[in-house]
Amino acid sequence: MPAMPLRPSPSADNLPPAKRARHLNTHLPDSKLTRGERPPQTQKTSFEDDLEKLTQEIRSHEGESMETDQKWARPVLAKINPNTDSIVFQQIDIDESTDSRGPTLRLFGVTEAGNSILCHVTNFMPYIYVPAPPGFQTHMLPAFKEALDSHLAQSSAIVHAVQIAMKTNLYGYAGGSKNPFLKIILKDPKYLPKVRGVFEREGINFNDMFPGPTTTFDNIANELRFMIDTKLVGMNWVELPAGKYSLTSEDKKIGTCQIECSIPWNHLISHAPQGDWGKMAPLRVLSFDIECAGRKGVFPEPNHDPVIQIANVVTTFGEPRPFVRNIFTVDTCLPISGAQVFDFQDQGKMLASWTDFVREVDPDVIIGYNIANFDLPYLLDRAKHLKVHEFPKLGRIKTQRSEARDTTFSSKAHGTRESKQTNIEGRLQLDMLQVMHRDYKLRSYTLNSVCAHFLGEQKEDVHHSIITDLQNGTAETRRRLAVYCLKDAYLPQRLMDKLMCFVNYTEMARVTGVPFNYLLARGQQIKVISQLFRKAADEGLVVPSLKSEGGGDEQYEGATVIEPTRGYYDVPIATLDFASLYPSIIMAHNLCYTTLLQNATIQRLGLVKDKDYIQTPNGDYFVKSEHRKGLLPTILEDLLSARKKAKADLKKETDPFKKAVLDGRQLALKISANSVYGFTGATVGKLPCLAISSSTTAYGRQMIERTKEEVEKKYCVENGYSHSAVVIYGDTDSVMVKFGPKDLAECMRLGQEAAEYVSTKFVKPIKLEFEKCYYPYLLISKKRYAGLYWTRADKYDKMDSKGIETVRRDNCRLVQNVIDTALRKMLIDQDVEGAQQYTKNIIADLLQNKVDMSQLVITKALVKADYAAKQAHTELAEKMRKRDPGSAPALGDRVAYVIVKGAKGDKFYQCSEDPIYVLENNLPIDTKYYLENQLSKPLMRIFEPILGEKANLLLAGDHTRSISVAAPSASVGGLMRFAVKTETCMGCKTPLKPGQKGAVCPNCAARVGELYQKQLTNMNELEVRFARLWTQCQRCQGSLHQDVLCSSKDCPIFYMRKKAQKDMQEASSTLERMYAWVCNYDYDGNFGVLVYRDQECHFVIAHGLIEIKRTKKIQSEHSSAFQIPGRRVPRQTIHKQNHRYSLLIHETIHHPTWSSAAVQASPSQNSFQSNQSVLYDSALSLYQLLALPQLYSAFSYTSITLSTTFFAAFNSSQAFFTDSLTRSFDLSAFTTLSHYFSTFHFHFYSSYSFYGYRQEN
Known part of the structure; x- marks a missing residue:
């Protein structure tokens, strides 16, 4: 670790370890934070004001000091008598372990009183099923068990027992008959893969009954198997009945929880998360952020760069205010109002104290922004480097050490993403960056950009290269860094509260039955598998372990898209949507694994078409519900009815927190229902069935075509209507109908009537609904349209657009702004001519270099050093590294660039340049690139349906003939290196003679007052602009009294400020010429x-x-x-x-x-x-x-x-x-x-x- 100039401090690091945690719980007055001297007064930021208000509110509510031992520690545990007292708690995490009692499952949770608990569940043994071969008899079970143990060749017997059970194969209808299966029960779950491999790859030599590979059934993770068999679901409430559990004495506890106990698995009582059991325990949420002092030009590395600050905010879930706000710093730091500051001489002692703090506060949930891939792994690696041996014990098991390991997450919805995963037993982790990536499509995922999008505010973005300078400065600069760090710790908490993502994930875990931690680490399939296994267990079905066929290449025809009638519609367009289309089709036609028929089965059972079974449009057969109600339809009915109930309860509920829980529940139920179809069509999934997925889409295609036919046949002039209806577009589950009348209310009435009429033509529960009208409506092409969105006739709801590329990050902001403004003029103002003129003006400004630089910046993440093909941002990063390694972007940074004019034959990637470098050197922007590669296609997409071929006139004409190109400075090299700059007259621009000093030529000397006033006015305007931008940045950082350090390249103000500063410097130089000449x-x-x-x-x-x-x-x-x-x-x-x-x-x-x-x-x-x-x-x-x-x-x-x-x-x-x-x-x-x-x-x-x-x- 590099030496750091630290001063002695009477703070936490000088205390004995036994007293350190208690010291951290003591409120430290300002006068004792550093050297026992009262520090000078400092200017507070708006964020500090927020902290101070939170402190005052907490004190006023509780009437006591903000942070006492009682406040930091868990509530005092009341005495428990295991013979008379039941224990009820919300379980939040589950894992497996092996101890003297054998394999156990550990449940971590929190009681309603806020006490933490660790419950050891014993005697649950894993198992799988294999079909019993013909001729297998009950008396053969002991011999088979012995043969299986012998074949596995372990040092001791691993098979606990083998039983015969009568079960039905989930896959395929066979008349409802049950067949014998061997239930192989193992002593330890770690042997499950080996036993499965024996049957699926090798077979076993037992009386020639298992000669080759055999399909296994009910192969699922042991913790999920346990949850299914005990009716446990993620984040639900569990009861330990009195007299059925035993408490663990303090000397035998292996965990840090207040309560530790054990109970046999069959005595555990699980409460379904409904009604009163849908509540939440008072979970503790820790949000934290770290700062590292990196070296110039190098992204921080844990083996070299110290952790200098750790900020913490702790909140009780459901409470609006955090009850702990503190920061751990290396070296002295001035006090921060509303937060505790703990400074340390030694970095290692700071890390050890932070671990003590985590154990003392005992959070149930740990959140932050990019903590999974950066903060947690960095802390662990840094502590390892400094030999802080107790640091990794962050979980609730005393001997368990946290480690960060590389993982790869892959799903169809989210693609493949490499990340890190850290085990912290008993504590949930919620990385808000991962939440953003999974649930939202944003232009940028920086914390600054995300907060601007969701919270309507920005944060100061201090580049990691500046942090070291602040740390090596004074106690005041470290205080500024601490405030910045505290805000970065508080913002993830605010995002979580704003987006209700913890509530939504909790309800998703409850609905699908999986542990909470699965939701970020696993894809959609595990959620459906969990539900499928639960329902199968209830009905005596076993689920086969199927292998993907065809390597995932097998395809089927998707949804129908009715060819759009492109154009601009100035009459209302009604939208008719099928409610939950694919789930409705599956329920209506009883499509399921359990109802799928083969020709041989039809012949064997003598089934009659249309009476006993149906044939789907693509030729598959499914038995009707009168013979066998499908498992998938049953699951979907339960989900949709539960959603209907949750929505009804939501309307009646008045408590804001309970409303949020119910809203999260209905959303989770909707997502879960819609994911069932996708699960059946995943050819590389756990249980693919293309017969179900392709039949579902085939029915969907039929329904869209039928809807078009029915609407156009009924609503026509021949039937007495004023206009004939035309379906102008249809896609997957909706159709757009032009009924004809200009009256919006009349169109809405017709839409409602049509939806009810067409619904009668389909099998229940398929239902067509009228949801909205678009007026006016711009239909560009398939899956691309825009319009004003109306759900009531008196006022439109919003301007809605689909498929128009205004938020892609490889488009500059100019594209988004131009398209958005043009659409607003066309749709809201209904001024197509005005939209054309606006577009021409913008193109003219672009070509004349009048567009602000911030509108032309493109940003991309530098995620790896080498790409297969050359990329503009990687080439620029290398270019910047050669100029100045200290300021060049490092891996993980976002690289901002603009495209400048290059030499003839230069490739696109060679023309990318740093925007600041462009400003400083007056490099000419390649406006042709922006017009042809950024603006032209989006503009053509929205104007061609209206103007046809005339749309091309937007890109050519009088407005494109005036082009202005900046003259680059000599510092950029090339031919400009040999250019000689000549002073010109400020009036007529005539070059002054060599050696002639001054601002004007003799001919313009008489106009000096006029010229001076012109320059003076320009200077004043630039000063006003710069001051306003500077003040805006200060407001963003939270203080109007500090220098602006922000370097957020996602923020347009950053480039505006730099440009204004450059313009002001140039104007100042011009004025100085005038001063020198006028005043001599x-x-x-x-x-x-x-x-x-x-x-x-x-x-x-x-x-x-x-x-x-x-x-x-x-x-x-x-x-x-x-x-x-x-x-x-x-x-x-x-x-x-x-x-x-x-x-x-x-x-x-x-x-x-x-x-x-x-x-x-x-x-x-x-x-x-x-x-x-x-x-x-x-x-x-x-x-x-x-x-x-x-x-x-x-x-x-x-x-x-x-x-x-x-x-x-x-x-x-x-x-x-x-x-x-x-x-x-x-x-x-x-x-x-x-x-x-x-x-x-x-x-x-x-x-x-x-x-x-x-x-x-």
């Missing part, structure tokens, strides 16, 4: 400081005080420093740290000794003229000092008294200066001084507004 002022000459005292025109002149680094260094000719009694103030350079500005300005203006050196000047003209030279130089110098853009933030650090004095003085004296200077100097001198007056007023106004003050001027 030498920037290396005298620089004084003038201070106006009051309305009698008293001035203080202070020379030799300050040097300022601007375009050139400005310094005094005087060699002596200005003397203040008791101290010497030398000449100094104003650095870019705000506090240095503040110090110099404050001392310059406020020190009382300076009045003795004052040059007195009365308001009279003679007095003023007698000092005109000194006054002018001094005034000009002071105003230049105050006009520096770097001083924006400096004013916020100076006192209010200072600002008030300045503003009142200059405001009241401006008229005097104006009058005097007009008579004493030429016009150019007066104009220059006036500029500084106006500039200072603006800067003062901007800074003083931070205090909530507004001065009308």
